[in-house]
Amino acid sequence: xxxxxxxxxxxxxxxxxxxxxxxxxxxxxxxxxxxxxxxxxxxxxxxxxxxxxxxxxxxxxxxxxxxxxxxxxxxxxxxxxxxxxxxxxxxxxxxxxxxxxxxxxxxxxxxxxxxxxxxxxxxxxxxxxxxxxxxxxxxxxxxxxxxxxxxxxxxxxxxxxx
Numbered sequence: 001x002x003x004x005x006x007x008x009x010x011x012x013x014x015x016x017x018x019x020x021x022x023x024x025x026x027x028x029x030x031x032x033x034x035x036x037x038x039x040x041x042x043x044x045x046x047x048x049x050x051x052x053x054x055x056x057x058x059x060x061x062x063x064x065x066x067x068x069x070x071x072x073x074x075x076x077x078x079x080x081x082x083x084x085x086x087x088x089x090x091x092x093x094x095x096x097x098x099x100x101x102x103x104x105x106x107x108x109x110x111x112x113x114x115x116x117x118x119x120x121x122x123x124x125x126x127x128x129x130x131x132x133x134x135x136x137x138x139x140x141x142x143x144x145x146x147x148x149x150x151x152x153x154x155x156x157x158x159x160x161x162x
């Protein structure tokens with residue numbers, strides 16, 4: 001499982017480095033290009049997080065329970081969560097016209113932002129451990145903490161679209 005996480009992290013690192021700094025023998029990317037690429041990369045990671053969360057949320061809402069899927073997806077979330085602060089610290093996009101739901105407080109309070117990502121990682125790991133036991137009731141009971149790990153960060157650091 002750790003090997004899969006390392007492969008995922010390595011692949012994402014290559015994606016981020018290739019996206020943030022496109023290869024060009026003559027032209028350095030402009031700050032605006034770097035900001036746009038950074039926002040796009042962040043959105044890609046959040047899409048991966050959502051991709052892994054949706055089946056778990058579906059189970060919590062009554063879809064057929066699959067402990068193996070719940071565990072695997074939660075471990076993927078746990079692997080992605082530590083990248084979140086790095087993605088934002090790579091490029092401060094506040095001064096650029098990029099599509100983002102990120103609030104300025106992310107760059108104003110990076111310590112709290114990183115703590116929220118750490119809490120998500122820990123909640124996902126705990127959820128995965130519970131799911132590994134195969135008990136539907138216990139697993140779905142642990143879902144609230146996992147969902148809260150996402151929601152707590154959204155409450156403080158993301159534009160409210162609800």
